[in-house]
Amino acid sequence: MIMISVRKLTGRGGLLGVCLVVALFLTGCHTSKPDTRFADLPDLTPSSATSTQPPQAAPASTAAVPSTPSAGSATAPLTTVSTAASSPETLKVGDSLVIAYSDLPELKPAFNGQIRQDGTITLILDQTFAAAGKTPGELEREIRERYVPNFYTRMTVTVMHEGATRFYYVDGEVKMPGRQQYTGPITLTRAISTCGDFTDFARKSKVQLIREGSKKAEKFNYRKLLRDPSLDPLIYPGDKIHVPRRFL
Known part of the structure; x- marks a missing residue:
């Protein structure tokens, strides 16, 4: 039927009729029903595509490192040196x-x-x-x-x-006060002499002797000891002799 129509148009209108027929044919092809077999497929246009880049790792936290003082700013600890006299050695089994x-x-x-x-x-x-x-x-x-x-x-x-060094102590108004090594029997008057004797301000009538382990001081008159040597007490390791200052 289309061929008959073409012949009629060709005969009457010539080339213009042929062009109209071709245009109608193309229009019919364009308005044909779409194929529904692929209607359920997802839209893969670039605008709807999901980014597949891997998530970036969170930056590692930097641990706080305690600052170390520089050598120039470091303060050396103070060392306290005890000036107290060491107590004599205690005897033990086997000595x-x-x-x-x-x-x-x-x-x-x-x-x-x-x-x-x-x-x-x-x-x-x-x-x-x-x-x-x-x-x-x-x-x-x-x-x-x-x-x-x-x-x-x-x-x-x-x-x-054996092997132990022992001492007695003389302080106060003597010329050379301090710790004295005990080398054998010695009296109070001799112990004072080994320290250079008295100073000009010594109170010779009240010389004090404190025995090791005791807090009580015995008092001696130095001049009486010189007059009667039998009263001159012996000094033992650990004893302390103190010569007080006289009042002017």
């Missing part, structure tokens, strides 16, 4: 001792031995003493007080602890 006696009517051999496991030693006349836990000065006084006046009227005892 070796040498104990000498003097000022006796007859010569007695010195003790040379160790402190036994029970902490004791046995000396002349079969006398036993507890030595462990005492200082040499304390043991010397205890030995002397046991023998005098029970066995002797006068006695000097010296306890020497």
Whole structure:
């Protein structure tokens, strides 16, 4: 039928009719129904596409590092040096001792031995003493007080602890105060002499002697001690002699 129409148009209108027919044919093709087979497919246009870039990692937090003071700003710790005198060494089990006696009517051999496991030693006349836990000065006084006046009227005892250095102390109004090494029996007047004697301001009538382990001071008149040497007390390790200042 289309061919018949073309012939009629060709015969009547010539070329113009043919063009109209072609235009109608093309219009019909363009308005044909769309294919619905792909209607359910998602729209993949660039505007609706989802970004597939991986999420960026959060920046790592920087840990706070404590600042270290520079060498120039660092303050060196102060060291406190104690000027207090060290206390004499305490005797213990197994220590070796040498104990000498003097000022006796007859010569007695010195003790040379160790402190036994029970902490004791046995000396002349079969006398036993507890030595462990005492200082040499304390043991010397205890030995002397046991023998005098029970066995002797006068006695000097010296306890020497092997390897130990012992001291007594003199301060106050003497020319060279300080710690003095104990090398053997010594009296109060001699101890003061070893310190250069008194200063011009010394109160010689009230010289104080403080025994080791005691807080009580014994007072001596220096001039009386010179007149009667029997009153001159012995000094033991750890003892302290103090010479007070006189009032002008």
